[in-house]
Amino acid sequence: MAELFEAYWPVVLIAIAIGIIVGFLIFRPRRRVRLTDNVPVRPHMTIHPGETVLEHEAEVTTKHVIGAAGSIPPEPADALERLKGVGPKLAAMLKAHGLTRYEQIAKLTDSELERLDADLGPFRGRLQRDRVPEQAGYLARGDVDGFEQRFGKL
C-alpha cells in the first residue's frame, strides 16, 4: 500500500482535487429565490397593495360571481393542534400562512409544502416527519377511526 501510494501520489492528489471540485459542484449552496406578493423583486419596484392587475381582476371576478355587495364568508377554522406534532406555536405559524383548515393542509402540493417548510424556522421538516398533511386528510374527511388507527388516539 505504502509503495503504491509512493508511486502514484501525484495521481491520487489530482484525483482528490477533482473529487473535491465535483463534490462541491454537487453539494454547493444554491440560492433559493422566493418570489412573494409583498416583497418587491428590486428595491425600486415598490408594491402598492390593492393596485396590482391581478388583485383588481380577482376582485372584479369575485364580485361578478357572488354579486356586487357580496363577500365570501370565512370558513370556520379547525383546531390544528389536534394534529400530532403540531403544537400551539406551529399552529399559529400555519395560521399566519393562511392555513386554518384541515382540508387546506391536506391539499398542499409537494412544492407548496417545501416552500412552507422553508418558512417554518425551528419546525422545519416537522410537517413531513409527522406526516401532517396525511393526518389532516383524515380529519378533513372526518375519518377519526382511520386517523386513530394510523396515528394513535386523538
Place this chain on the structure above:
Amino acid sequence: MMPLFLEALFMSLAGFAVGILFAYLVALRRHWIR
C-alpha cells in the same frame, strides 16, 4: 502482478472518493445540504 494502469486507476478512484467524501462532509457541516 496487477497491470500498471489498473493500479493507477484504483488509486485515482480512491482519491476521487476521498475528495467527494470531504466535500460532502464540508457541505454537511455548513448546512448546505440536509
